[in-house]
Amino acid sequence: MAEKNLDWGNIGFAYRVTDHRYVSNYKNGAWDEGGLTADATVCISECAGILQYCQEVFEGLKAYRTEDGSIVTFRPDMNAKRMADSARYLEMPAFPEERFLEAVDMVVKANADWVPPYGSGASLYLRPYMFASGPVIGVKPSDEYQFRLFATPVGPYFKGGAKPTTLCVSKYDRAAPHGTGHIKAGLNYAMSLHAYVDAHEHGFDENMYLDAATRTYIEETGGANFLFVTKDGVLVSPKSDSILPSITRRSLLYIAEHMLGMKTEHRPVKFSELKDFAEAGLCGTAAVISPVGRVVNGDEVIDLPSGREKMGPVLQKLYDTITGIQAGHIEGPEGWIRKIC
Secondary structure (H helix, E strand, O other): OOOOOOHHHOOOOOOOOOOOOOEEEEOEEEOOOOOEEEEOOOOOOOOEHHHHHHOOEOEEEEEOOOOOOOOOEOHHHHHHHHHHHHHOOOOOOOHHHHHHHHHHHHHHOOOOOHOOOOOOOOOOEEEEEEOOOEEOOOOOOOOOOOEEEEEEEEEOOOOOOOOOOOEEEOOOOOOOOOOOOOOOOHHHHHHHHHHHHHHOOOOOOEEOOEEEOOOOOOOOOOOOOOEEEEEEOOOOEOOOOOOOOHHHHHHHHHHHHHHHOOOOEEEEOOOHHHHEEEEEEEEEEOOEEEEHHHHHHHOOEEEEEOOOOOHHHHHHHHHHHHHHHHOOOOOOOOOEEEOOO
């Protein structure tokens, strides 16, 4: 096989069928051996638990080609642990973390020709997911599950560079206290779609969700954590039991404190503080960091001092550092890069 002949800089952020994916089934209290398949079709019962009661969890991570031509993944052990935690919360049998890592390695190696070249800005996106495959008609956990992992090449999330986004404070709640906001389950994202479409129809790029109990504290968007920078250079991330523990956010906080010498705070953040921050951004696997330029709350408009034309200097430094680690030209903390081939 040979590297696919694609216009890597213009493939967009969309699904493409690649050559192989990994499948393992859980039945009679155990996971089977699992393995690769060329079949991209999922066949399940019409009464499968995923279709009836939305028992499903998923992850997202990327494989990169580095400067020296190697193919690596970034902190996949964190994805393995978070997926196991999510599964347990939905009463699903956790897929073993070591097997998760093996599945990632197998899928990346089998689709190595789909890994974009270094410097293209593109990457191989990996989507592990697990769902209830056994028939369930009464409200209860299924007895059978399927774990799958596929790969698809994606282009840069922001072609031509990340421009600061405009957010609206949503009138909807993303997650209830003591609910499922802290796990990565499809049901959380389904609940955010109406709010997302509503925001777009009113000219906004995304929502800023406040806490459901008091609507006082900033939580996250439909698919990303927030980062803020104070005017004296402190990196702040909101803390809440209903916020998804983003791997990108946790990595950026570590980089800021231990590699860039910044002060960091992980704490509840009141919406009333927003006007006092110098920079704001969203962080996640897809875009890494997406700068925020404006937040609208009814008649109140808050413009961040970093402006609406480009990413602020502190967030840009964080972005350059984490992507440099992923690309292999900045040495990161031990264990963050898993070399596959």
